[in-house]
Amino acid sequence: MVTAEYSAHHLQVLEGLEAVRKRPGMYIGSTDSRGLMHCLWEIIDNSVDEALGGYGSRIDIVLHPDGSVEVRDRARGIPVDIEPRTGLSGVEVVFTKLHAGGKFGGGSYAASGGLHGVGASVVNALSERLDVEVDRDGKTWAMSFHRGEPGVFSNGSPASTFTPFEERSELRVVGKTARGVTGTRIRYWADPQIFTKDAAFHLDELEQRARQTAFLVPGLEIVIRDERTDVAAETSYRFDGGISEFAEFLAPDGAVTDTWRLTGSGTFTETVPVLQATGAMVPTEVERECHVDVAVRWGTGYETVARSFVNIIATPKGGTHQQGFELGLMKVLRSQVEQNARRLKVGNDRLEKDDILAGLTVVLTVRLPEPQFEGQTKEVLGTPAVRQIVANVVTSELTARFASTRRDDKAQTALLLDKIVSEMKARISARAHKETQRRKTALESSSLPTKLADCRTNDVAQSELFIVEGDSALGTAKHARNSEYQALLPIRGKILNVQKASISDMLGNAECASIIQVIGAGSGRTFDLESARYGKVILMSDADVDGAHIRTLLLTLFFRYMRPLIEDGRVYAAVPPLHRVIVQNPGSKPNETVYTYSEQELHGLLAKLSKSGRTWHEPVQRYKGLGEMDAEQLATTTMDRAGRTLRRVRLEDAEAATAVFELLMGNEVAPRRDFIIDSSARLDRERIDV
Known part of the structure; x- marks a missing residue:
């Protein structure tokens, strides 16, 4: 429980930090996972700046199970002496005063990442609890903060009773250190009042940033330990080649x-x-x-x-x-x-x-x-x-x-x-070539592929191109679509692996050439986004392993040769359902049709129906492909704007897919063999179509 007392000391400390809590986006960009990660970078970068100055060669980052994160270094340690202008310890100045730090004027740092002096204090202001320990002068000094305010917690939880300092703050001595041992340990819990519920620390992003920093600071070792799972995982990065x-x-x-x-x-x-x-x-x-x-x-x-x-x-x-x-x-x-x-x-x-x-x-x-x-x-x-x-x-x-x-x-x-x-x-x-191949007008003969079922509208923003897997699904999709603004282009199975093929092979492939021709904006460096004929390109494939493979192949084609479409947010993946459950209603009331999109969702639905005493038709229909749906079902679940779900493909999605595709389908055999050996123990046989 937080005390209701509010003295002049609180006003002095919180005067600047209240602006941070009121407008956090101004300091960290956003209050979702991106902003949460930015706070972590601010703390890590302070330790990296010490390493750049030649102090400390290792940084440890620990993701704790309770949602907190801890950063440890063996650098000089935050100053613990009294800053004369404020009368506060160096630790309290760093964590409670905006635009305060050792990076102004070049006295302590010749060149540093932090320079505004707001990083640590902003993180502190946006934390439900922040604990800092400093090894310096043969002692371990400690101080805690609650939403930017210094004080004392009754135990190790951010929800414990917090007693703020009223007259003057105290930098506690909590232990002794060996001679010459220095360093800083900072652990904080992000404030749920500030950050969204789904904000979380992303391990892959953290590892990518740590690897990048290790490249940029030769000799610096960065160790990441994730304790949020049953088996803690630890990764270390160190590179000497710069x-x-x-x-x-x-x-x-x-x-x-x-x-x-x-x-x-x-x-x-x-x-x-x-x-x-x-x-x-x-x-x-x-x-x-x-x-x-x-x-x-x-x-x-x-x-x-x-x-x-x-x-x-x-x-x-x-x-x-x-x-x-x-x-x-x-x-x-x-x-x-x-x-x-x-x-x-x-x-x-x-x-x-x-x-x-x-x-x-x-x-x-x-x-x-x-x-x-x-x-x-x-x-x-x-x-x-x-x-x-x-x-x-x-x-x-x-x-x-x-x-x-x-x-x-x-x-x-x-x-x-x-x-x-x-x-x-x-x-x-x-x-x-492009000048001679401009899109034909209605008075000229069209050179578009005959298998394209085009839409009628000329409004690019409203038009949608569905790339459909197989002719069987095309027949159903023709009846399910709105021909005013939805066009259909079928492809035969799996297109060329453009990750391994040359540009000439790609252009010579009928399926790849048809996709590029229909979109009408060219390919590669000459791709012209303004010439694209459709506002959305939607990849519609079966909800199985083969369908995922086809989406990956198509995604690789777009990433390598039509990337501006992805960057502009125009590429989507349709989300067709896996199951159709007909829920029986009593009396003359018509039965209810419910679609589920995963095995987990299906089991949850059936458990919920059983608990409420409702029944359903057996067996539950499982769609093995888009062709098993009739036009009404396909329209309702996948194509009609009123009820469908689309996944927008982001650039990072495409990069990740391409990296995996290069691993699994590229020319290098050794990494693929290592991946198969390392991943064999995690194989889920139920995910393999038999």
Whole structure:
């Protein structure tokens, strides 16, 4: 139970944090799982910043069964002495004061991920309970907080009685440590008043971020322990190869060039408000140094994989550093193509950015004090001077690579120019072809496949294309659809595995070519989303293993060759039912038809009916395919907008599906063999169709 007393001490502590609790989205983006994970990143990044400074080489992250999470490090430990301006301990300042920390002015951190000084205090404000322990000066110091307010809990549960400090806070000494042992342990419970009920820590996302950080900080070990299951799982990440190893890990295709490292630095001046000893903020001109480290590698494919970071914080939406990288890249490669125009047979054609980025895997990192981000979520770097510094480093390093007399460098740069020019010529040819293959008007003959059952509307936003598995399902679907806005395209079984096939093989495959032709927006880098003929593309296959396989094959086709459709949220998977249960009603009242979509849902429904004393027709109908439904059933459950369920395919879904598909159906045999051996014990025989 929380005390109802509210003294001046509470007002002083909670004054700033109340704004965080009132507008949490401003600080963490959202209050769902994404925001919950962002809070965890804020705590982890503080430990990573210590490791970047050379303090501590291991970080432990523990997901506890009660929903809390704990982060431990062996760094310097949060200061425990009294901060003179506030009269509070360093621990309390860090966790209760916004815009307070050791990352202003470059005194303690030359370059850090946290810079606004709000990370730890925001997490504290949005936590039902937060416990912090600090090993420092031969002692273990401890303090607890309830929704940002310091005090004492009666036991280890966030629901226990909490007594806030009234006059002054106390940083308790709870133990002793060996000489020289330092570190910080933070454990917190997210506040259910703030976060949605389904918000949870996602282990796969956490592991991905930990792996990424281990790549970016060579020598740092990050250990994740998940105790939320009966058998605790522990994973450790440590890499000594830095971003070169990261680029090799990310690359999705065979190599045209080795991984090249482009490094350098530059300085710039900026005027920033600096906190003086008197407490006043005085505008001061300071000189900054920006270090640039880039790993680039071109492959045989056309996909671009780009990761950019500022002080090891990911910037998925780019910013000035990414703009500078592309600027330098364009300058050097355009110059090289012009110098070799005769050999490359370029003529007057000019390179575009997409020609250069095709097949490129790049990891771009910059480190600088107090970078300017757009918002606390730090997704976009805004420091203007970084653009030119990165451009200069890339220009200088790449020019030196092209001027190198080493045999390997000369061979690889020649192959790279050939690849870039071939991409440019392919783009120009595709554009010319597209101009001659515009969608036919109603007065012209149509070149669309004869098996397409098109819709009547010309409103792209309202139209839907159902890609249907098999001709038997097509016949039913024709009667079930609304022909005004629903089009049908049947495919014969499983389409080509485009993960292993070349582009020419894919275009030569009748099913793949029909899908691309019907959608009408091209494929690959020349895909034009605005030319797509349908507002939704819905994959409608049987609810069995083969149907899932077909969806995966189709998903791989869209991910590799029509990705903008997925990015724009236009690709869906239909959800047909597995069972049809006819519930008997007493007397003359008509029977009720209920559809279920999984074995678990069916058993739950039958148990509920039995408990209420109701009966149903036996046997329960189980659909083995879409063709077993009549038109009314298919319309009601799967096609009619009023009653259907659609699953939107997100980009991360497609990436995950493609990764699994590459494992199971790709060219590499060894990983597939290891997967089968490791997973054999988890085989559920009931999931295999016999």
